[in-house]
Amino acid sequence: MSATIIDGKAFAAELRGKAAKAVDRIRAETGDVPGLAVVLVGEDPASDIYVRSKNKMTTECGMRSFVHRLDADVPEAQLLELVETLNADSAVNGILVQLPLPDHVDANLVLASIDPAKDVDGFHVSNVGLLGTGQPAMVPCTPLGCLMLLKSQLGDLTGMNAVVLGRSNIVGKPMAQLLLGESCTVTIAHSRTRDLAEVTRRADILVTAVGRPEMVTGDDLKVGATVIDVGINRVERDGKKRLVGDCHFASCVEVAGAITPVPGGVGPMTIACLLKNTITAFCRARGLDEPEELTL
Numbered sequence: 001m002s003a004t005i006i007d008g009k010a011f012a013a014e015l016r017g018k019a020a021k022a023v024d025r026i027r028a029e030t031g032d033v034p035g036l037a038v039v040l041v042g043e044d045p046a047s048d049i050y051v052r053s054k055n056k057m058t059t060e061c062g063m064r065s066f067v068h069r070l071d072a073d074v075p076e077a078q079l080l081e082l083v084e085t086l087n088a089d090s091a092v093n094g095i096l097v098q099l100p101l102p103d104h105v106d107a108n109l110v111l112a113s114i115d116p117a118k119d120v121d122g123f124h125v126s127n128v129g130l131l132g133t134g135q136p137a138m139v140p141c142t143p144l145g146c147l148m149l150l151k152s153q154l155g156d157l158t159g160m161n162a163v164v165l166g167r168s169n170i171v172g173k174p175m176a177q178l179l180l181g182e183s184c185t186v187t188i189a190h191s192r193t194r195d196l197a198e199v200t201r202r203a204d205i206l207v208t209a210v211g212r213p214e215m216v217t218g219d220d221l222k223v224g225a226t227v228i229d230v231g232i233n234r235v236e237r238d239g240k241k242r243l244v245g246d247c248h249f250a251s252c253v254e255v256a257g258a259i260t261p262v263p264g265g266v267g268p269m270t271i272a273c274l275l276k277n278t279i280t281a282f283c284r285a286r287g288l289d290e291p292e293e294l295t296l
Contacts, residue, residue: 042072145269166209218251
């Protein structure tokens with residue numbers, strides 16, 4: 001068999017289109033539009049490209065985009081002051097501080113300073129707690145995108161065995177919480193799990209987020225499993241650099257029922273869900289219902 005390829009790029013483009021229509025309707029109803037502020041500290045090339053992409057897609061969606069670029073040696077106090085200014089700015093509905101931050105800055109302190117209602121990354125401990133207790137929360141963008149892809153492929157996830165490979169605060173833990181919320185039976189595994197292949201072979205749904213190139217092979221999968229590969233790993237092959245996931249795609253595609261490619265799978269969903277979260281934050285601040293086309 002050969003798995004269905006889950007086209008995250010196409011799904012993300014569709015979601016961005018729905019977001020743009022929602023913004024048009026919000027503008028017509030309120031005379032205002034959501035605003036997203038992104039803070040970039042330093043000149044990391046990958047972060048810079050990511051921020052430029054966020055800015056471009058935010059404006060294309062019809063929302064306000066505010067980009068704040070700070071020098072790598074900016075004092076922590078100055079960064080915190082900027083976040084407080086954005087917290088108080090009614091034109092800003094979403095705040096995202098691009099990670100990683102320089103070593104002299106306490107990233108946890110900075111993330112904790114963001115107003116939870118504007119925390120469109122979903123990293124604030126208040127949102128983590130709300131998600132963990134099944135209450136309305138700002139959900140981290142990458143896990144949210146994974147869940148949207150899963151539901152588009154499988155529909156109702158109730159009762160399915162789901163394995164999340166990875167335990168990070170950014171992907172693994174919130175992904176597990178989202179799957180629990182969909183009434184899956186959830187196992188969190190990681191690089192130190194004993195008999196890892198035995199665990200992954202039981203999974204109807206496997207989400208990999210460990211950052212180890214091609215760690216999971218077709219032999220590690222249950223036949224017909226749906227695989228969401230979050231990993232983005234740069235490797236060198238034949239003198240050229242290329243991106244691969246945590247899954248060995250060529251072998252996994254022959255066993256899985258459906259699988260996301262790398263690139264073109266989960267990656268494009270992250271920014272699309274950031275736009276979704278910003279619209280959600282705007283609607284909650286105004287006491288409006290979230291646009292139906294953007295709900296799961």
